[in-house]
Amino acid sequence: MSTASAAVEQTITEFLTRVEKLPAALTADLFLYADGIGLDSLETAELSAIVEDEHGADPFNDGEMPQTVGDILAFYA
Amino acid sequence: MSTPASSEGGRVVIVTGGSRGLGAGIVRSYLESGDMVATCARSITPEVEAWQSDPATADRFLWAAADLASSADADAFVKAVVAKWGRVDVLINNAGVARDGIHSMFSDDDIDTVVDLNIKGTLYMSRAVGKRMLARRSGHIVNISSIVGLSGYRGLATYSATKAALDGLTRALARELGSRGIVVNGIAPGYLKTEMSHGLDGDQLNQIVRRTPAGRLGDPEDIARVCQFLTDPKGGYLTGQVIVVDGGLTS
Numbered sequence: 001m002s003t004a005s006a007a008v009e010q011t012i013t014e015f016l017t018r019v020e021k022l023p024a025a026l027t028a029d030l031f032l033y034a035d036g037i038g039l040d041s042l043e044t045a046e047l048s049a050i051v052e053d054e055h056g057a058d059p060f061n062d063g064e065m066p067q068t069v070g071d072i073l074a075f076y077a
Numbered sequence: 078m079s080t081p082a083s084s085e086g087g088r089v090v091i092v093t094g095g096s097r098g099l100g101a102g103i104v105r106s107y108l109e110s111g112d113m114v115a116t117c118a119r120s121i122t123p124e125v126e127a128w129q130s131d132p133a134t135a136d137r138f139l140w141a142a143a144d145l146a147s148s149a150d151a152d153a154f155v156k157a158v159v160a161k162w163g164r165v166d167v168l169i170n171n172a173g174v175a176r177d178g179i180h181s182m183f184s185d186d187d188i189d190t191v192v193d194l195n196i197k198g199t200l201y202m203s204r205a206v207g208k209r210m211l212a213r214r215s216g217h218i219v220n221i222s223s224i225v226g227l228s229g230y231r232g233l234a235t236y237s238a239t240k241a242a243l244d245g246l247t248r249a250l251a252r253e254l255g256s257r258g259i260v261v262n263g264i265a266p267g268y269l270k271t272e273m274s275h276g277l278d279g280d281q282l283n284q285i286v287r288r289t290p291a292g293r294l295g296d297p298e299d300i301a302r303v304c305q306f307l308t309d310p311k312g313g314y315l316t317g318q319v320i321v322v323d324g325g326l327t328s
Binding site for chain 1 (some may be wrong): 109156159194207208209211212254256
């Protein structure tokens with residue numbers, strides 16, 4: 001994993017810990033919403049703001065919504 | 078006037094369209110209450126230059142040229158504020174433009190100009206700031222609308238429509254963001270002694286004054302005072318409301 005991806009994964013981990021939705025194993029194929037991690041719409045907006053401010057760009061504002069943890073990591077790769 | 082607090086102690090306040098008129102009055106109020114204030118407009122004014130150079134305000138004031146009808150400009154402005162101060166505590170959506178004339182004769186350009194800044198600009202700013210407030214689970218947003226959004230005014234159909242739209246936005250955002258500690262209200266000012274009232278002629282202004290129980294046009298300070306009330310950090314239970322501040326004109 002690149003340094004950038006590791007930093008983004010750390011941001012995601014910290015966010016999911018704060019909202020108490022950190023799964024036992026944070027894998028790239030984990031679905032972000034519904035029966036995956038279960039982010040609701042407001043939490044998704046929160047994550048959008050956090051990754052944009054910490055990593056300079058927002059994968060949620062780039063046309064297609066990321067569906068998995070891997071989609072977010074791929075955006076910054 | 079309260080004593081300015083240190084930069085660490087003040088709120089981070091964005092006032093859109095703060096280079097003149099009502100917006101400048103709101104910027105001045107938050108600078109006087111010790112807050113860190115960012116504002117934007119399409120062009121700089123002597124008042125902005127004074128805040129930039131005054132040692133009492135220079136390190137607590139940020140100005141950027143921006144056309145909020147452009148989402149890219151709005152996003153870049155919010156990013157600049159967050160880069161400088163790390164957060165946004167208060168957003169005052171004040172930027173707006175009025176074009177007057179009988180609606181049947183209004184041009185596409187007039188309609189686009191007023192809708193793009195008054196509605197779309199406010200939506201862009203609320204989107205960019207709102208998600209950062211969500212991440213912090215706190216914040217206050219005030220949308221500056223107008224009594225003409227409630228009562229209408231001959232020759233201001235498009236402007237009135239945009240201001241009524243902001244009142245709808247206020248109620249919707251209050252419902253959408255309320256569970257995360259974000260308070261959203263609106264202020265509907267009456268007729269003020271600012272450039273925005275310049276489309277009204279002397280007879281119209283005199284008639285307005287005669288019909289206003291307070292017996293005068295409003296000052297920016299009248300509106301800024303209500304902004305301060307609605308954005309008090311302890312105020313969390315008054316939300317989704319549009320407060321009419323018009324000297325009693327529409328009472």
